[in-house]
Amino acid sequence: MKRLFISLGLAVCSILSASPKNDLNSQNDITRRAAFRALLRRDRAAAIKAGLKHSDPVLRSRALLELFRDRREQALPQLKRLAADPDFRVRSTVLGCLGELPDSPERREVAAILRRNSKETALVGAAGAIAVPFNFRRTKLRLSERDDWDYAITTVGSIKLPEKNWKFATDPDGNGHERNFFAENFDDSRWKTIGVGNWETQGFPGYDGFAWYRISFDAPAKMECNAAELNFGGVDEEAWVWLNGVFVGQHTAGTAGWDKPFQLDVTDEVRWGKRNLLVVRVFDARLAGGIWKPVALDILR
Secondary structure, three states: OHHHHHHHHHHHHHHHHOOHHHHOOOOOHHHHHHHHHHHHHHOHHHHHHHHHOOOOHHHHHHHHHHHHHHHHHHHHHHHHHHOOOOOHHHHHHHHHHHOOOOOOHHHHHHHHHHHHOOOOHHHHHHHHHHHOOOOOOOOOOOHHHOOOOOOOOOEEEEEEOOOOOEEEEEOOOOOHHHHOOOOOOOOOOOOEEEOOOOHHHHOOOOOOEEEEEEEEEEOOOOOOOOEEEEEEOOEEOEEEEEEOOEEEEEEOOHHHHOOOOEEEEOOOOOOOOOEEEEEEEEEEOOOOOEEOOOEEEEEEO
16 A cells, blocks of 8 residues: 555655646647647746746747736836847737737837847848837828719829939938928938839848838829829838929838739829929838839829
8 A cells, every 4th residue: 555655645745746837847849839839828927927038939939928918018128138148939929919909109218229129131130210209290191092082983193203313311210200301491402313113223232121212203293093003013121202302102011012013092182294203211220222104193083
């Protein structure tokens, strides 16, 4: 009988030693991560606490995500700490969480830490965009998107904008909008001059991040029409657009948007029969970047 109790005791000890909490220190990735998931089900708070400081970046990332799901804005101290994490996966999770938080000084502070501690272009650019407030918003629908417009739409005119002599400047800090790069009275005389096409082959090899374009063009006298739109053939990858100093919209589909045409309504902003100023802020995360296809002003009826 004594031997039986000893055997049962050893068995219990074996089971306890294989508990999820103990297996968090396993050298086997699968065992360790399975143990973390099991502990999440049994004791969520303990799992998150252990995971946030674990040597395994997968556990740190998952624990941060679970904490954020539970408490969101109360997770800011951990976001701040892990913004300097050496692992890309953890910092990517920090960025994803920041993207779901409203603008605040604390959010911008975390983004600035993330930007300083990242070398990956996509993280640097996206964190930079969060670190610097961007308060421009536009929700105006195009003519084809309006519920009150049931008629066929015809393009009655299309003015191609110049493909050469665009003024161009890089913006590695992502704060050109705070320096009024979009304003009509901004002095761009010291900016470089490039044309439509990727900027890497026009004197800026290897550059990824934010950059700005400015071009002036003449609009024709106003003809009978119902709307006017700027038609972009392709911007690699994202774009924010101003016409005559007024923010008219954005194209923010991420890296997937590099070859997607897009149109923005400028019916109220275009100056018919006069000189107009188009300004485009571009963000490119990798490879080629810039306004690489022609831009036109389409007149619709």
